[in-house]
Amino acid sequence: MTAPPTPTPAAVGELLRELAPQVLGPLARRSARFEDAEDAVQEALLAATVQWPVEGLPDEPRAWLRTVAARRMADQLRSEVASRRREERDAARAPADARLAPAPDTEGDVAAGVDDTLVLLLLCCHPTLTPSSQVALTLRAVGGLTTAAIARAFLVPEATMGQRISRAKQRIRGARFALPVGAEVPTRWAAALHVLYLIFSEGSTATSGADLHRPDLTAEAIRLARLVRRLRPDDGEVAGLLALMLLVEARRTARTRADGSLVPLAEQDRALWDGDRIAEGVALLTHALPRAILGPYQLQAAIAAVHAEAPSANATDWRQVVALYGLLDALAPSPVVTLNRAVAVAMADGPEAGLALLAPLAADERLAGHHRLPAVRAHLREMAGDPAGAEADFRAAARLTTSLPEQRYLRGRAAALAPSS
Amino acid sequence: MKYLILVYSNPESWEHPMFVRDPGFLGLTEAERADVVQEAEALHAEIVASGELVEGVALADPVTARTARPGAGGVTVTDGPYLETKEQLAGYFVIDCDTPARAAEIAARFPDARLTAVEVRPIMTSGGEDM
Numbered sequence: 001m002t003a004p005p006t007p008t009p010a011a012v013g014e015l016l017r018e019l020a021p022q023v024l025g026p027l028a029r030r031s032a033r034f035e036d037a038e039d040a041v042q043e044a045l046l047a048a049t050v051q052w053p054v055e056g057l058p059d060e061p062r063a064w065l066r067t068v069a070a071r072r073m074a075d076q077l078r079s080e081v082a083s084r085r086r087e088e089r090d091a092a093r094a095p096a097d098a099r100l101a102p103a104p105d106t107e108g109d110v111a112a113g114v115d116d117t118l119v120l121l122l123l124c125c126h127p128t129l130t131p132s133s134q135v136a137l138t139l140r141a142v143g144g145l146t147t148a149a150i151a152r153a154f155l156v157p158e159a160t161m162g163q164r165i166s167r168a169k170q171r172i173r174g175a176r177f178a179l180p181v182g183a184e185v186p187t188r189w190a191a192a193l194h195v196l197y198l199i200f201s202e203g204s205t206a207t208s209g210a211d212l213h214r215p216d217l218t219a220e221a222i223r224l225a226r227l228v229r230r231l232r233p234d235d236g237e238v239a240g241l242l243a244l245m246l247l248v249e250a251r252r253t254a255r256t257r258a259d260g261s262l263v264p265l266a267e268q269d270r271a272l273w274d275g276d277r278i279a280e281g282v283a284l285l286t287h288a289l290p291r292a293i294l295g296p297y298q299l300q301a302a303i304a305a306v307h308a309e310a311p312s313a314n315a316t317d318w319r320q321v322v323a324l325y326g327l328l329d330a331l332a333p334s335p336v337v338t339l340n341r342a343v344a345v346a347m348a349d350g351p352e353a354g355l356a357l358l359a360p361l362a363a364d365e366r367l368a369g370h371h372r373l374p375a376v377r378a379h380l381r382e383m384a385g386d387p388a389g390a391e392a393d394f395r396a397a398a399r400l401t402t403s404l405p406e407q408r409y410l411r412g413r414a415a416a417l418a419p420s421s
Numbered sequence: 422m423k424y425l426i427l428v429y430s431n432p433e434s435w436e437h438p439m440f441v442r443d444p445g446f447l448g449l450t451e452a453e454r455a456d457v458v459q460e461a462e463a464l465h466a467e468i469v470a471s472g473e474l475v476e477g478v479a480l481a482d483p484v485t486a487r488t489a490r491p492g493a494g495g496v497t498v499t500d501g502p503y504l505e506t507k508e509q510l511a512g513y514f515v516i517d518c519d520t521p522a523r524a525a526e527i528a529a530r531f532p533d534a535r536l537t538a539v540e541v542r543p544i545m546t547s548g549g550e551d552m
Contacts, residue, residue: 131519133472155423156475156517164472205548262549369521402422405549 005056012052015061016045017223020144023065025116029177031073034123035169038141040073041065045144114231117142119179121228125192126172133168134195135202140165142227143220153215154202193241193297196225200245204252205403218249229284236292239284240301246281247304250274262405266313278308296332299324303340318348335367339376351384371400375410382417391417423475423517423544424524429537430511435482439511440532461532468516468527475515483509508537515544 007015020041028037044065058064124138139145139153151161180188203217225242232238254268263269285301292298303324310316325341338361346354358377367373378393394414398407432442438461440446446454468474486502502509511533518524521543528534528541 130471132517136472154517156472160472160475160517162472163470167470167472205546256549260547402543402545403549404545404547407545409549 006053007057009049009053012049012057015057016048016065017144019062019065020045021117021120021142021227022062023069024141025120027066027069027073028120028123029116032177033073034175034177035166035173036073036076037069038169040069040076042140042146043072044069046146115179117227118231119177121192121224122180122188123172123175123177124168125188125195126175127187127191128171129168131195131198133164133171134191135198136161136164137168138195138224139199139217139220143224145215145220149215153217189235189237192228193237196221196228197241197244197297199224200248204248218245218252221245222249234292236288237295237297239288239292240295240298243281243284243288243301244297244304246277246284247301247308250277250281250308256405260405262409264409265307270311273308278305281305282308294327294331296328299328299331303328316347318344322348335361335364336372339367339372342380343376346380346383351380354380355384369400371397371406371410373397374400378410378413382413387417387419422519422521422524423515423546424521425542425544426514426516426524426528426531427540427542428511428513428531428533429508429539430533431508431537432511435484437479437512438532440536443533443536445536446532457532460530464527464530473516473518473523473527475517477512477514479512480510 023044024037024041027041028034031037047068048061048065052058052061121138121142124141125134129137136150136154139150140147145153147162147165148158150165151158154161199217200221203219203221206214206217222242222245225238225245229235229238229242250273251265251268252274254270254272255263257263281301282305285298285305288298289302303321306317306320306324321344322341325337325344329337329341338357342354342357344354345357355377358373358380361367361373374393375397378390378397381387381393382390391414394410394417398410398414401407401410428439430439430443432439433444433447434442436442440461441454441458446457449457465474465477483502484500487498487500488503489496489498490503491497516524516527518527524541524543528539531539533539
């Protein structure tokens with residue numbers, strides 16, 4: 001008998017992340033004990049990480065994982081029964097093995113698999129959890145990342161991340177493993193998409209290449225968004241979110257110089273933008289916009305698409321950007337949207353018009369102490385021929401930011417405007 | 422977002438947790454003291470369990486501090502802390518939480534906040550937003 005070719009650890013890791021929600025979903029549904037099912041699946045994934053690169057892939061990797069996870073969970077239940085005798089009710093109902101044993105895949109199960117993954121995602125993004133817990137739990141249960149990898153991604157000790165995940169699991173203990181119904185459906189989906197967006201932005205603001213062992217959260221967010229898109233092909237906001245991620249990610253290499261300093265959109269070398277990602281993002285959006293209900297992610301993606309298709313900052317269709325920000329401000333008003341809209345208005349109608357939009361924001365408490373208002377005002381004042389005002393605003397913004405590269409950029413702009421003495 | 426929480430204290434004697442040696446604390450009734458201790462323990466348990474506590478460090482007595490600074494003919498190292506104030510840095514915590522408001526809330530719940538002062542400062546990141 002010839003041994004099967006052994007896959008690389010990286011290939012195994014990729015396969016396991018894909019299979020993780022497909023293994024956890026049915027187990028959590030059948031057992032109605034999400035937190036225990038999640039532990040059991042993590043153990044099965046770890047076992048596979050160790051065994052598969054050495055022994056080769058099993059014939060049916062998913063079935064292998066389901067069997068191992070079900071067995072781990074049955075062991076866990078049995079030991080609980082033995083030690084604490086508080087599970088008599090459960091034990092009387094059916095032997096643990098029978099309840100948890102994976103059933104063969106039928107067509108019904110394939111449909112259930114679709115639902116299970118989505119139920120899992122919505123459960124991880126449960127409204128009783130804080131955003132950082134939602135993010136951590138989603139990366140582990142849906143993304144199949146280990147606690148150690150998630151901890152590295154967020155630059156915290158593994159113990160801290162472990163606490164965050166186990167607390168999150170405790171909090172949703174007893175939550176029903178089923179798709180939400182009724183009035184809460186839109187808010188639950190909005191929360192889930194927001195979590196994917198948070199994972200993406202955590203990755204896209206991270207400095208690239210600093211740590212090779214740090215998981216690429218941007219790639220992970222795109223992978224999860226693709227997964228949700230496959231399962232919810234008619235949801236325009238899912239398409240919009242995926243398009244937005246692809247269009248922003250397309251600019252990644254142009255965003256920073258080799259020394260880590262930031263390059264603003266207007267000065268980026270557009271030849272460095274990733275044409276394939278742009279094409280995919282635009283195609284997704286073109287498909288979704290005429291068919292689906294319009295939402296904030298589609299609008300943000302549409303704005304990113306206008307930038308992506310412009311040969312230069314000056315040749316951008318700023319009128320269209322202004323119109324899209326107007327829609328976004330009406331649909332999902334926020335001071336940050338108004339800030340971005342002011343920049344577009346300044347480009348289309350001149351800096352004074354942009355500055356007029358900014359004026360009311362000075363009193364907005366949500367922006368108090370935030371660097372973005374003085375940063376945007378500085379740019380517009382510079383455009384308006386007010387170097388002294390612009391310099392003061394760049395310096396104020398530099399003091400308020402908590403990002404080192406942003407601070408360096410803002411101080412550089414201020415220094416360029418300082419009167420030479 | 423990560424924050425550094427700096428705990429300042431003015432204790433009768435250097436002994437962790439520092440707030441139990443603070444004259445303000447010692448002036449409380451026994452029941453009040455028990456409440457303060459219990460609240461401090463509850464806060465610690467809460468930020469451990471929530472996965473917000475990244476690190477907590479207790480510092481040795483300032484009499485053990487040495488300070489390097491410019492002197493005649495180069496850097497000189499002298500005994501004692503940099504700032505000769507009554508209130509000294511007793512320890513620090515690094516927390517990772519979702520909002521500045523939550524960071525301030527955690528800082529305010531340290532018992533030292535009602536006795537001396539607890540300062541909370543954002544830790545800068547090496548990432549930057551798209552501009």
